[in-house]
Amino acid sequence: MLIYILKRLLAGLATVWFIATATFLAMHAVPGDPLLNDKAVSAEIRRNLEVRYGLDKPVYEQYLVFMGNMLPPDSDFGISFTQPNRRVNDIIREHFPISATLGLLAVFFATVGGVLFGAITATFRNRMPDIVIMFLVILGISVPSFVFAALGQLALVNINQLVGYSLIPIAGWGGITHMLVPSLVLGLGTMALLTRLMRSSMLEVVNEDYIKTARAKGLSPRRIFFKHQLRNAILPVITVLGPQIAAITTGGFVVELVFAIPGLGRYFVQAVQQLDYTVIMGTTVFYGAFLVFMVILVDILYGYIDPRVRIR
Amino acid sequence: MSDAADFAPAVRQDVAAAITRPSLSYWQDAWSRLKRNTRALLSLYILIALATFTLLGPFLWDVDPALQDLNQVSQAPGPARTAALVAHEPRWSGRRLVDVPAEPDEYPDAVAAPAGIRAAQAPTTQLVRLTWDPVDGAAGYSVYRNTQAPETQNDLGLPLGGTDAGNAVGFEDRLNLEGRTYYYSVVPTDGVDEYDVYGTATITPQLAILIDEARERGLIGGSTTVTPGDTVELDWHPFGTDYLGRDLLARVMQGARVSLFIGTVAPLLFVCFGVAYGGTAGYLGGRMDALLMRFADFVVALPFLLFMILFKIAFGIGPGESGILPMLIALVLLGWPATARLVRGQVLQIREQGFIDAARLLGAPPSYLIARHIIPNTMGVILVTLTFAVPSAIFTEAFLSFIGMGVAPPTPSWGSMCNEGVKTMLSHPHELFFPALFISITVLAFNLLGDGLTEALDSRLRSRD
Numbered sequence: 081m082l083i084y085i086l087k088r089l090l091a092g093l094a095t096v097w098f099i100a101t102a103t104f105l106a107m108h109a110v111p112g113d114p115l116l117n118d119k120a121v122s123a124e125i126r127r128n129l130e131v132r133y134g135l136d137k138p139v140y141e142q143y144l145v146f147m148g149n150m151l152p153p154d155s156d157f158g159i160s161f162t163q164p165n166r167r168v169n170d171i172i173r174e175h176f177p178i179s180a181t182l183g184l185l186a187v188f189f190a191t192v193g194g195v196l197f198g199a200i201t202a203t204f205r206n207r208m209p210d211i212v213i214m215f216l217v218i219l220g221i222s223v224p225s226f227v228f229a230a231l232g233q234l235a236l237v238n239i240n241q242l243v244g245y246s247l248i249p250i251a252g253w254g255g256i257t258h259m260l261v262p263s264l265v266l267g268l269g270t271m272a273l274l275t276r277l278m279r280s281s282m283l284e285v286v287n288e289d290y291i292k293t294a295r296a297k298g299l300s301p302r303r304i305f306f307k308h309q310l311r312n313a314i315l316p317v318i319t320v321l322g323p324q325i326a327a328i329t330t331g332g333f334v335v336e337l338v339f340a341i342p343g344l345g346r347y348f349v350q351a352v353q354q355l356d357y358t359v360i361m362g363t364t365v366f367y368g369a370f371l372v373f374m375v376i377l378v379d380i381l382y383g384y385i386d387p388r389v390r391i392r
Numbered sequence: 393m394s395d396a397a398d399f400a401p402a403v404r405q406d407v408a409a410a411i412t413r414p415s416l417s418y419w420q421d422a423w424s425r426l427k428r429n430t431r432a433l434l435s436l437y438i439l440i441a442l443a444t445f446t447l448l449g450p451f452l453w454d455v456d457p458a459l460q461d462l463n464q465v466s467q468a469p470g471p472a473r474t475a476a477l478v479a480h481e482p483r484w485s486g487r488r489l490v491d492v493p494a495e496p497d498e499y500p501d502a503v504a505a506p507a508g509i510r511a512a513q514a515p516t517t518q519l520v521r522l523t524w525d526p527v528d529g530a531a532g533y534s535v536y537r538n539t540q541a542p543e544t545q546n547d548l549g550l551p552l553g554g555t556d557a558g559n560a561v562g563f564e565d566r567l568n569l570e571g572r573t574y575y576y577s578v579v580p581t582d583g584v585d586e587y588d589v590y591g592t593a594t595i596t597p598q599l600a601i602l603i604d605e606a607r608e609r610g611l612i613g614g615s616t617t618v619t620p621g622d623t624v625e626l627d628w629h630p631f632g633t634d635y636l637g638r639d640l641l642a643r644v645m646q647g648a649r650v651s652l653f654i655g656t657v658a659p660l661l662f663v664c665f666g667v668a669y670g671g672t673a674g675y676l677g678g679r680m681d682a683l684l685m686r687f688a689d690f691v692v693a694l695p696f697l698l699f700m701i702l703f704k705i706a707f708g709i710g711p712g713e714s715g716i717l718p719m720l721i722a723l724v725l726l727g728w729p730a731t732a733r734l735v736r737g738q739v740l741q742i743r744e745q746g747f748i749d750a751a752r753l754l755g756a757p758p759s760y761l762i763a764r765h766i767i768p769n770t771m772g773v774i775l776v777t778l779t780f781a782v783p784s785a786i787f788t789e790a791f792l793s794f795i796g797m798g799v800a801p802p803t804p805s806w807g808s809m810c811n812e813g814v815k816t817m818l819s820h821p822h823e824l825f826f827p828a829l830f831i832s833i834t835v836l837a838f839n840l841l842g843d844g845l846t847e848a849l850d851s852r853l854r855s856r857d
Binding site: 103219223224326330333349 | 703
């Protein structure tokens with residue numbers, strides 16, 4: 081197990097290196113440059129700015145500097161181009177926790193909802209609860225997240241109007257009330273996906289021999305359901321959880337935009353529009369590393385939940 | 393020893409026991425099973441209808457999607473509207489009463505609420521002229537307009553302007569009027585500050601168009617003579633118009649071209665590339681396979697949306713370009729690994745099967761093996777992947793356009809139309825509804841079709857019927 085974890089971590093580091101390189105190359109292929117955004121500056125000032133940001137050096141040297149600065153333990157992504165007195169590290173430190181909270185809450189909603197609804201639909205197969213939930217699931221898969229975000233906000237407006245005061249804030253960030261609706265909206269698509277997966281996995285497990293054996297040896301239906309069926313059916317859900325966490329955390333842009341949440345996604349979009357090299361590279365590498373290690377974490381967790389994986 | 397040149401496919405000889413029923417090929421069998429799946433079949437029909445709508449629609453509904461109809465901005469969907477023809481009128485100087493003083497002798501602390509607010513002449517969307525009874529002690533009036541009934545004085549809506557004398561009791565509004573009910577409120581002032589009273593009247597202006605403009609737009613023939621007060625039928629917008637008065641039906645059609653183009657061409661390209669890549673890796677096997685798949689793993693690990701945005705700007709959009717091509721390239725560059733992995737797995741499996749060994753023993757060259765045995769056997773999986781790749785590509789396009797990183801305006805795509813529609817969601821929901829509806833229907837149809845195909849092509853289910 082330990083060797084497996086080490087191997088995965090090593091592969092993860094290689095992946096992060098690849099992400100950083102790809103980001104660097106993509107950034108330097110972008111036409112235009114960040115110093116062109118403002119008013120025309122004299123050649124002299126421009127040269128000074130280039131020296132300050134290291135843009136006067138040849139590309140390979142810039143790459144080495146970029147990679148060198150990035151190395152842990154004191155990774156440094158430099159200074160923002162458009163906000164010259166802010167360090168990229170500070171931007172990430174301030175705004176990533178917001179995105180992460182939103183994303184993890186969404187993953188929580190999606191997993192709990194997906195497993196619950198999947199189990200319900202499989203239990204009531206082809207009966208009313210199944211039909212209703214599967215209809216909603218199909219809606220959840222087919223409707224884009226920004227429509228859900230808009231509808232969620234609309235619902236909040238109506239609820240607040242009905243109550244007469246601002247019960248749940250419709251935008252912004254602060255307490256738990258700010259988080260509920262955006263994270264629910266963010267998690268909906270994944271919840272629908274997981275419900276489908278859980279349903280088919282439950283239906284597959286029902287036909288397994290060990291369920292028949294359990295039934296034959298006289299276990300209570302409840303024990304069979306929780307101990308045998310649910311636990312085995314949950315495994316495929318966990319395998320897709322890693323990539324889904326990735327999709328949710330980066331998919332947060334829209335929800336952050338609609339609900340005016342000051343998360344990292346909004347800063348990334350802004351930085352791209354302004355060609356803020358350092359912020360773009362810092363955020364991408366950071367996000368990439370975060371996602372890579374989330375996937376590894378989920379895989380390791382999987383080993384603990386499913387003893388069969390550990391043996392291999 | 394036989395060499396590859398001696399190889400020729402076997403000729404079918406019907407010496408075996410006669411088969412009484414016609415034999416079904418894999419694809420015939422799959423098709424017959426798909427036909428029995430009503431949901432999948434319905435989705436297929438919807439997709440055919442959508443394709444017709446996109447390709448033939450613009451010929452039947454010949455409206456320029458960029459043309460602005462400023463008389464019908466943010467018009468709700470419905471039948472064609474008629475508008476009254478009006479002549480151009482100069483600015484109204486207002487209404488000044490002679491028997492009322494312009495300024496009161498002394499300013500009272502409180503005044504009565506304005507009463508008798510009414511339209512001085514029939515209100516039209518070209519202009520609304522308001523008048524009201526003078527208020528004792530007022531030195532002027534402010535006029536507000538709202539689209540819903542005000543409940544408090546903080547809720548009067550858009551400040552339009554006002555008059556600066558107690559006897560000036562007329563006001564003209566020409567600001568972006570629509571054919572809907574407005575709540576006009578009048579607040580008396582002491583010349584500087586407003587008193588805490590207001591009077592409100594509801595006024596519904598009639599849709600009207602200037603004669604000159606109607607002629608210019610071809611709504612009335614060049615030779616027909618018309619008089620003010622005649623009515624004329626305005627351009628019909630079945631889906632309504634957007635915030636710039638552009639026809640939504642025409643825009644949905646043109647947006648469909650962009651969205652469906654990206655949504656189908658990108659998956660086609662990256663699935664083809666993925667098949668070639670995964671097929672090569674799987675066929676070669678060994679160290680080459682490991683190397684190729686390690687690279688695919690790297691690409692999978694890239695944060696998808698971030699790199700979509702990065703690549704899209706890296707390939708650049710110049711002024712006047714729509715940004716469709718960069719998005720296509722970015723989608724292909726990031727989309728292929730999933731297909732490659734899948735196809736590789738399939739190829740590895742098929743490679744080990746008996747019929748491949750048999751063909752190889754007979755001396756079939758690798759190209760024959762790949763073309764005749766391996767690709768046809770992975771076709772089902774490829775088709776299913778393709779069907780599911782389309783909705784996700786459509787989603788990606790919509791998502792990027794929604795955050796302003798996708799197709800550049802004025803080119804409409806369903807995503808960018810949603811982006812525009814969401815801003816007016818509260819007052820004109822139809823501007824968000826139609827593009828969102830089309831995205832949802834398309835994605836739904838492809839998903840259901842994909843489910844149907846998965847079932848129909850699953851060879852494990854084959855013999856059960």
